[in-house]
Amino acid sequence: MKFEVEIKFPVDDLSDVESRIEEMGGIIEVPKRQADKYYSHPCRNFAETDEALRIRRVGDQNFITYKGPKVDDSTKTRREVEVPLVSGATGAANIVAMFESLGFTPVAEVIKDRRKSEFQFEGFEVLVAMDEVLELGKFVELEITAEESDVEAAKAALEKLAIQLGLSDSERRSYLELILGNA
Template identity: 40%
Template sequence: MRTPLPAESQVDPSPLRPSRPMQPTEPSTPATGIEIEQKYRLENPAEIERLLGQIGARPQPHERHADTYYRHPARDFAQTREALRIRRVIVGDQGQTLVTYKGPLWAGAIKTRPELEWRIDPCDPDGANMAELLGHLGFVQTLTVAKTRRPFAFQHAGRSLHVTLDDAGPLGHFSEIETLARGSDEFAACHEAILAIAAMLGLSEAEPRSYLTMALIAAGAGSTDVSD
């Protein structure tokens, strides 16, 4: 029998409850490793989508995300620049749930950090068991950020990258360009690839704040930069 969590830690996954588990497809984000990404604010998402088609980026199915973030019971993620979330993804009538840990950021203009991510469905299709476990361990839910995402896959200079068009509701429209590095010797090439694609798309207004930070500010919960 599942013991209810305290109210502040409960998660309502019903808005994104799929009718069946998502089958394996081309991932919209890189696998576990060293994540390197840059986010840009968009004024004209349709134009960026047109340019993505021109440069040969391969569109992937639309996704709906509900990202629930957690506070650590013994350290301040805002200070350590870490993040822990449960992500619920819906594509059509299929869904998957993932747990993501993002480690501290390395210095630099482009976000570079270790990332661990794994699926917890089909055994825990809506993440309720994981949410309960985190609650028992003292983690407290911060908030849930909802967005729709149109991912694109792209190859540049022999490197696989992913570009997204994100509609984060009242927070605005954004594009994330990201890739995966296997070690620090690849950082420079990854940064160059991201900046090259941004130039192809005419993107210049980088948004350094995380979705979580922007959502906390919008909710009047402070302005401390929190990683996502």
């Protein structure tokens, strides 16, 4: 089973992190707008179970993502299952219609402009996402997708990378939780 091992940091300015990534040999992609629409379950309170279900639109691409409960008290490590959907506005509208027909209701939408860089660090493929989130500000997410047996090593690698990138004071809440004002 794969886990998303993630640490997120609020920042005032992304340029210092971008410079450090480039010094490490990372190539930073052009920004892409991501619109994430989150849904509540008709029979389960995702806020109580610490789960999330979303539809993500990135340009013409659509994805459905389930995020399980966080597995520790210090990071955002959790099981994540993401499935690509039919592309385009019609594909997104169809999955929205299906969700709402099944009793799922929209909770909130998180819109962000994301610049990504992926590179090897400490034996892992690391994704660094530099986000400008509407209504919230700027953040850097460090992420590794790992097997359950590698979760602790992945967390240690991300903590080491955070120090090298000059990041501190991690934020464990998701963008959705921050927008909704959840503690």
